[in-house]
Amino acid sequence: MKKVSIVVSAYNEEGNIAALYKELDKELKKVSDTAFEILFVDDGSKDKTLAEVKKLQKKDKRVKIVQLKRNFGHEIAMTAGMDYAKGDAVIFMDADLQHPPVYIPQMVKAWQNGSEIVLTKRVDNVATSGFYKFCAKSFYWILNMLSETKIPASMPDFRLIDRKYVDFLKGFNEQDRLFRGLLSWIMPNDKVTVIDFVAPERFSGKTKYNFIKSLQLAINSITQFSVRPLHLATYLGLAGGALSGLLALYVVVERYIRHNPTPGYATIVAAVGLIGAVQLVTLGIIGEYIGKIHMEVKKRPLYLADYIEADDKNKKEKK
Numbered sequence: 638m639k640k641v642s643i644v645v646s647a648y649n650e651e652g653n654i655a656a657l658y659k660e661l662d663k664e665l666k667k668v669s670d671t672a673f674e675i676l677f678v679d680d681g682s683k684d685k686t687l688a689e690v691k692k693l694q695k696k697d698k699r700v701k702i703v704q705l706k707r708n709f710g711h712e713i714a715m716t717a718g719m720d721y722a723k724g725d726a727v728i729f730m731d732a733d734l735q736h737p738p739v740y741i742p743q744m745v746k747a748w749q750n751g752s753e754i755v756l757t758k759r760v761d762n763v764a765t766s767g768f769y770k771f772c773a774k775s776f777y778w779i780l781n782m783l784s785e786t787k788i789p790a791s792m793p794d795f796r797l798i799d800r801k802y803v804d805f806l807k808g809f810n811e812q813d814r815l816f817r818g819l820l821s822w823i824m825p826n827d828k829v830t831v832i833d834f835v836a837p838e839r840f841s842g843k844t845k846y847n848f849i850k851s852l853q854l855a856i857n858s859i860t861q862f863s864v865r866p867l868h869l870a871t872y873l874g875l876a877g878g879a880l881s882g883l884l885a886l887y888v889v890v891e892r893y894i895r896h897n898p899t900p901g902y903a904t905i906v907a908a909v910g911l912i913g914a915v916q917l918v919t920l921g922i923i924g925e926y927i928g929k930i931h932m933e934v935k936k937r938p939l940y941l942a943d944y945i946e947a948d949d950k951n952k953k954e955k956k
């Protein structure tokens with residue numbers, strides 16, 4: 638019998654674990670011809686998330702736990718889950734019930750019918766404001782304009798991936814990673830199914846992404862998938878240079894040809910300001926990339942985790 642791993646990343650989700658499990662269990666019963674493992678990745682939670690998951694493991698041997706030793710962030714949590722998942726396909730989902738388990742039978746069916754990647758598309762998100770939706774839309778527009786790898790908007794991390802592509806994804810070793818970007822990079826033209834869904838409100842707790850964290854993710858996503866901002870630095874420099882040249886020409890013409898003395902300070906301030914701004918922007922962009930190189934060349938392990946199975950005999954450490 639084929640097996641599907643369900644990877645749930647959870648950071649401070651104590652109020653959601655029991656409710657999510659109940660829903661999952663109900664939906665998995667509807668798929669009789671497939672075995673499941675439910676792999677909870679506890680991303681260094683400070684609340685009772687781990688205790689809640691361990692409670693589930695006592696009554697259900699399908700529950701496996703990857704306990705990250707501190708908070709590594711959602712993308713690394715999904716990576717850790719993927720590394721430990723043993724299934725012939727892996728379903729990724731959030732712990733807060735914003736990725737409703739009711740779609741899982743449909744996802745598995747599509748996979749059984751030959752799809753190798755089953756994506757979900759959020760047609761609406763009842764939890765988010767108009768402002769957030771506008772920001773998200775603008776972000777994807779900028780990202781896709783700058784990046785060679787196109788990343789579709791409204792495609793959450795709720796998806797099924799066949800073992801073949803899971804193994805491809807495991808070949809990406811970068812520290813700084815955006816799963817949906819990596820997935821776009823390997824996305825085949827065929828055997829992909831998309832299922833529409835409406836994301837409900839979070840069942841319990843608050844979102845882990847504030848404005849600053851979202852902005853960081855946005856900048857990271859752009860630098861990971863594109864070097865076009867570096868070209869932008871060059872263009873800015875060229876444009877600034879051209880403007881300053883024009884200004885200099887104007888001053889020369891006024892002074893030596895038309896014999897009109899121009900007020901000196903205004904031009905100096907304008908020119909210095911412009912050049913300064915261009916240099917700072919350019920340096921900033923270069924700095925972003927050098928910072929990334931600095932982090933990546935160290936080739937540090939991505940995470941530190943314990944793997945816990947029901948009988949606890951297989952508890953082992955992995956970098």
Ligand code: UDP
Nearest residue numbers: 646647648680710711714731732844845846
């Ligand atoms: N998450 C995680 N590590 C983190 C932040 C979030 O594993 O450092 C998990 C979180 O528990 C949830 C999922 O990632 O299951 C999505 O997070 P959240 O619901 O806060 O994001 P939103 O849905 O608001 O975009």
Ligand code: MG
Nearest residue numbers: 731733735839
């Ligand atoms: Mg959420």
